[in-house]
Amino acid sequence: MATTAVVDAGEGAPDPTVRNLLEQESLKWVFVGGKGGVGKTTCSSILSILLASARQSVLVISTDPAHNLSDAFQQRFTKFPTLVRGFNNLYAMEIDPKVENDDFSNEGMEGFLSELTNAIPGVDEAMSFAEMLKLVQTMDYSVVVFDTAPTGHTLRLLQFPATLEKGLEKMMALKNKFGGLLNQATRLFGLGDELNEDAMLGRLEGMKDVIEQVNRQFKDPDLTTFVCVCIPEFLSLYETERLVQELAKFEIDAHNIIINQVLFDEEAVESKLLKARIKMQQKYIDQFHMLYDDFNITKLPLLPEEVCGVQALQNFSRHFLTPYKPALKRGTVEELELRVSILKSALQEAESELDRLRKGKQVA
Known part of the structure; x- marks a missing residue:
């Protein structure tokens, strides 16, 4: 615990908030990712709300097949940008890379491409993501926030330039191997020119151009950043370390x-279980600060209720801009008064329960 205190209070230590993201006016792409169940959707929703207060227009996109954006904002979203209620510059959409190719026509070149990409592992997701990025680029959003799927899926998403490159190589290999056979077959069956190899290669080359352009932007720290979300537990720490290493790669x-x-030790906690959890969490929080001493590390409190709806998201957003401080600290008069009040209430409940049991026993 002393380690954290030193890190938080140390001169020159990074600001423990997300203000740096709001102040970076050149930022175009913000990815939010981490292990499943750590609160990525809540964090990406709040980041998009905060960015909407500083930027002209913001789009938040869920690429997680288990979409939660609709639940977070308590509003139905689709694969098309929808204005979030209560805002005039914040939009949201939900896409699923694994099923977006179902939108391709089953006829002509589109159907053939769909079948082809399904035969090359990962290309279907990459092409669908490329189509989505092409759509987003035609829109004039100041910044786009990605609420990504759990780490493994996200890392595959970041590999899509290489995946499409692989698909193009396979197409070129087919062209070199079979020559004009495909063209002859399309003419034989009366399919016209839309299925010829040049048309298909042109389609993939167009995808590749979009991918290369976006890939250059993703590697530009002035335009793109990745926000890692985690909880203070071993598996989440391990997953975050893996994610940071892959992002560097x-x-x-x-x-x-x-x-x-996060459970804060300063709070008036009497439960032995919670005290044990606080001790365990603090061990991993210290490790986070030790491993990532040059990162902006923001700690958010564990709440007794879910953060759902625009109002709840806005209320919770203050902890993203100002480090959380418990209302009560151990050793103060207020904290002791609260503990006494809690104990008195618990004693009254126990006495009432005892009376009920005694009366029941007498009746029996």
Whole structure:
């Protein structure tokens, strides 16, 4: 615990908030990711709300097949940008890379491409993501926030330039191997020119151009950053370390970590279980600070209720801008008064329960 105190209070230590993201006016793409169940959707929703207060227009996109954006905002979203209620510059949409190719026509070149991409592992997701990015680029959003799927899926998403490159190589290999056979077959069956190899290669080359352009933007720290969300437990720490290493490999900037569901030791906690959890959490929080001493690490409190709806998201957003401080601290008069009040209430409940049991026993 002393380690954290030193890190938090140390001169020159990174600001323990997300203000740096709001102040970076050049930022175009913000990815939010981490292990499943750590609160990625809540964090990406709140980040999009905060960005909407500082930027002209914001789009938040869920690429997680288990979409939660609709639940977070308590509003139905689809694969098309929808204005979030209560805002005039915040939009949301939900896409599923694994099923977006179902939208392709089953006829002509589109159907053939769909079958082809399904035969090359990962290309279907990459092509669908490329189509989505092409759509987003035609829109004039100041910044786009991605609420990503759990880590493994996200890392595959970041590999899509190489995946499409692989698909193009396979197409070129087919062209070199079979020559004009495909063209002859399309003419034989009266399918016209839309299925010829040049048309298909042109389609994939067009995808590749979009991918290369976006890939260059993703590797530009002025335009793109990745926010890692985690909880203070071993598996989440391990997953975050893996994610940070992979992001470095892909040359994608990451300098913000959000530690969610933190139990603060200063609070008036009497439960032995909670005290044990606090001790365990503090061990991993210390490790986060030790491993990522140059990151902006934001700690968010565990709440007794879910954060759902625009009002709840806005209320919780203050902890993203100002470090959370418990209302009561141990050793103060207020904290002791609260503990006495809690104990008195517990004693009254126990006495009432005892009276009920005694009366029941007498009746029996």
